[in-house]
Amino acid sequence: MRWQGLIAVPVVLGAGFAAVASSPATVAATEHTEPVAVTAADGSTGVGVLPADPATARPVRGAGSTAPDPAADLPPAVTVAPGQPSPVLAGEGPLAIPELVLYAYRAAEMQLAISEPGCVLPWHLLAAIGRITSQHADSGRTDVLGTLTTARVTPGTGRLGPMQLPPAVWSQFSTDGNADGAADPQNVFDAALAAGTWLCSDDARLAEPDARARAAARFDPSPEFVSNVQAWSAAYEKGAAVSPGIVVPPPMPPAVPARPNTVDVAETVPAPAVEPDPAPAPVGATPPAAPAVEPPPAAPVLPPLPCLVPALCPAPAVP
Known part of the structure; x- marks a missing residue:
């Protein structure tokens, strides 16, 4: 599963949330004094933690519900080129997911990868269901622990919370x-x-699309709901895989071309040997005598050449 730059949510949450007072099971409104401003999918500002104004009533489709057909709310085509910001991680746009809610989907995926490794539950399947059932927890209107500022209980069916779980399902699978x-x-x-x-x-086993479609049918077996979940799941998976940026390596310096018919003199002429300086003589010692210089050898004396032409020979000396 492709994903870039996500933190290990279960470990971080386990360490940080244990030190914070737990929220009550049913919360109508919780006051927040330091919200983080980011544009959410519905145009409001916040990243998972929003001011505790009541959420706009949004009907949930189900038995006896008058909510619009979920097939009328399909995701946009993901056309962002690689290297552009991810439309899922961005703070605005129809594919944006509030940060704290995205962490919740990812935390569930990682926890189930440990407890149910054969299931291979993808986070984007939960995100697709959460988007259709509650618009990602009312566009991120939660407290710092992730509890809705306005509790969701669907009249008639009694479905609960941001994932709109049936009461019997929550009773069987409730977890912290x-x-x-x-x-x-x-x-x-x-x-x-x-x-x-x-x-x-x-x-x-949710590794295959058909298995994920059967899983989505547990929430609502209508073909429109299942098709919409599949469409949003695919859009979130593709949108999250978009690279957050391209890292361009620095340009390499141009190579200096070698001149033809040249020889590196430093490689052909050996460096002269350097003899170490002699050790200094101790103080008061008699300097050594200079070595005797021998005279050069004398040149050999050659005998006189005989005169071979009598007419040219000099007259002999008179005694």
């Missing part, structure tokens, strides 16, 4: 996904892990 010491269906970490555990039950 953020290590705060409480299991809360209104918490996006708890709900995402419970939903993933439900989808992986009965020895489910």
Whole structure:
């Protein structure tokens, strides 16, 4: 599964959330004084932690519901070229996921990779279901632990929280996904892990698209819902795989061409040997005598040449 630059959420959350007071099981509104400003999918600002204004009522499709057909809300085509910012990680756009909610999906995927390795649950399947059921926890309106500021309970069906889990499913698969010491269906970490555990039950194997379609049908068996989940899941998977940037290596310096018919003199002429300086004589010592210089050898004396032509020979000396 392709993903760039994500943190190990279960470890971080387990260490950080254990030190924070746990939230109650049903939260109507929680006050936040330091929200992080980022544009969410619905035009509001925040990254998983938003001011505690009540969320706009959004009907959930199901038995007896008058909510619009989910097939009418399909994802856009992912046309971002490699090297451009990821539309899933960006803070705006139809494919953007609030940061804390994205961490919840990823934390559930990593936890189930340990507890249910044969299931191979992808985070983007949970993201697709969470997008359709609650618009990613009401576009990230949660407290710092991931609990909805406005609790979600669907009239008639009683489905709970950001993943809209049936009450019987939550009762069977409830879990503490953020290590705060409480299991809360209104918490996006708890709900995402419970939903993933439900989808992986009965020895489910979700590596293939057909298996993921059968898993989505557990939430709503209508062909429109299943098709929409598949479309959003594929869009999130492709959008998250977009590189956040291209790293361009620095240009190499140009090579200096060698001149033809040239010889490196330093390689052909050996360097002269350097003799070490003699050790200094001790103080008060008599300097050594200079060595005697021998005279050069004398040149040999040659005998006189005989005169071979009498007319040219000099007269003999008179005694």
